[in-house]
Ligand SMILES: Nc1ncnc2c1ncn2[C@@H]1O[C@H](COP(=O)(O)OP(=O)(O)OP(=O)(O)O)[C@@H](O)[C@H]1O
């Protein structure tokens with residue numbers, strides 16, 4: 001978008017004088033726009049190949065951020081803030097068919113790619129816990145599933161079995177232990193979906209991309225300001241958001257590490273995240289939600305591994321790969337983590353109950 005198009009699209013404080021690429025997001029294209037008065041904004045083109053229904057996606061974000069603004073009056077750094085367009089909407093479509101939206105720039109903040117210590121991970125837990133807490137009275141069922149069946153573990157198993165039956169690349173033979181690992185856990189994998197269906201777990205507003213780099217921290221205090229990257233905000237289970245953070249953040253190695261002896265599940269990191277998360281939302285979650293947090297961690301890790309294995313069997317069509325067997329390596333790290341969680345299962349439950357008792 002050139003400066004003129006920008007100026008005639010969004011209601012900014014002054015004339016835009018520069019627009020430069022920024023951030024290192026993988027899904028959307030992100031730019032920083034500065035106006036003559038020095039006011040900064042974030043401009044993003046929305047990836048409409050990944051997200052088919054941009055209207056629904058934006059309606060989710062508009063509704064959720066409006067709710068968060070009511071909870072954080074007069075504090076613009078505490079909520080991701082959409083900038084309206086001149087025609088009264090919150091996003092615009094160019095003649096080429098690209099969608100753009102604009103946010104207030106969160107000033108004096110940092111966005112970390114990796115935790116430098118346990119505290120960074122703890123602070124991200126506080127941020128996602130606050131997000132959960134402040135949206136606990138939002139009607140989650142009014143949000144649209146921007147990616148249908150995202151954490152439908154039963155459906156993930158169905159897709160896995162389909163890929164296994166088709167075995168289009170003849171790869172099943174070389175991953176028999178992994179296939180067996182998946183099949184042995186099928187009953188357990190569907191447990192939380194069934195609890196939701198039976199009304200035993202409430203439907204919540206979930207973020208679904210609860211990584212450290214989707215939290216803005218104050219540059220001075222390194223405490224949370226707000227949660228960003230709201231494209232995957234959907235109705236879901238609180239334990240799944242918790243679980244995905246653990247899957248990614250409490251592992252001692254990269255998701256595609258080949259040397260499995262380096263892939264361990266860290267109980268201290270899990271404990272730090274639990275403390276941060278429950279300090280912010282422990283009192284709003286129901287008892288069954290608290291009790292299923294360890295299961296959330298295990299099932300998100302299992303589901304992720306199942307998806308990598310499904311893609312490996314299907315010929316690597318979904319996750320981009322940069323080496324042979326990349327998806328097989330990735331599924332192995334996830335299953336190693338699941339095994340470690342199973343070994344430390346009593347400790348995982350004990351930590352949750354102890355932290356909860358102390359609230
Ligand atoms: N309001 C904001 N103020 C300041 N910086 C921001 C803001 N929104 C986004 N950023 C920066 O831009 C980066 C990308 O933003 P975002 O996470 O929304 O994009 P994405 O492409 O969806 O990312 P991902 O790869 O995580 O899916 C962030 O990591 C952050 O550094």
Ligand SMILES: [Mg+2]
Pocket residue numbers: 025213214229
């Ligand atoms: Mg992001």
